[in-house]
Amino acid sequence: MGIRIGVILLVLSAWANSMLAQKTAIDYSEYYDYNEALNFFEKEKFASALQNFEATILSISDPHQEVRVNAEYYRGVCALYLQHKDAEFLLERFTIEHPDSPWVQKIYIQIGDYNFKKRKYKKATYWYKKVKEHKLKGQEK
Numbered sequence: 001m002g003i004r005i006g007v008i009l010l011v012l013s014a015w016a017n018s019m020l021a022q023k024t025a026i027d028y029s030e031y032y033d034y035n036e037a038l039n040f041f042e043k044e045k046f047a048s049a050l051q052n053f054e055a056t057i058l059s060i061s062d063p064h065q066e067v068r069v070n071a072e073y074y075r076g077v078c079a080l081y082l083q084h085k086d087a088e089f090l091l092e093r094f095t096i097e098h099p100d101s102p103w104v105q106k107i108y109i110q111i112g113d114y115n116f117k118k119r120k121y122k123k124a125t126y127w128y129k130k131v132k133e134h135k136l137k138g139q140e141k
Contacts, residue, residue, distance in 0.1 A: 033055040033059065037050075037051075037052030037056060038074075044081075053071040053075040056068065057075065069098055070103075072098075080114055095107055095108070112127035
């Protein structure tokens with residue numbers, strides 16, 4: 001009986017160690033920077049998020065890979081929140097390179113809002129007119 005319990009404890013201990021090792025492997029995966037960037041973004045730490053999104057973009061060579069596309073979107077949004085001069089360019093380029101992305105309509109609104117807040121009403125109107133309302137989801141309408 002004592003040997004059975006010892007064997008069971010040994011197996012459980014080995015299993016627990018392998019679970020911890022897997023978590024470490026996941027933490028250092030190719031998406032580590034992306035996950036960190038999302039955490040920073042949610043905490044509104046846009047400068048740190050921007051750096052991690054840029055690292056993600058550099059680490060993924062396929063320009064159509066979903067994580068890279070998302071990182072490109074968030075990079076532009078971070079730049080917009082940080083009022084970087086290239087923010088509008090980054091987001092506009094995103095809409096050209098990924099015209100079928102679900103982010104495109106949101107980008108039009110975000111750039112419109114950005115220009116509206118800067119009192120650039122003609123430019124804001126230009127971006128708002130690009131929005132296709134039927135492509136918007138729930139709250140975005």
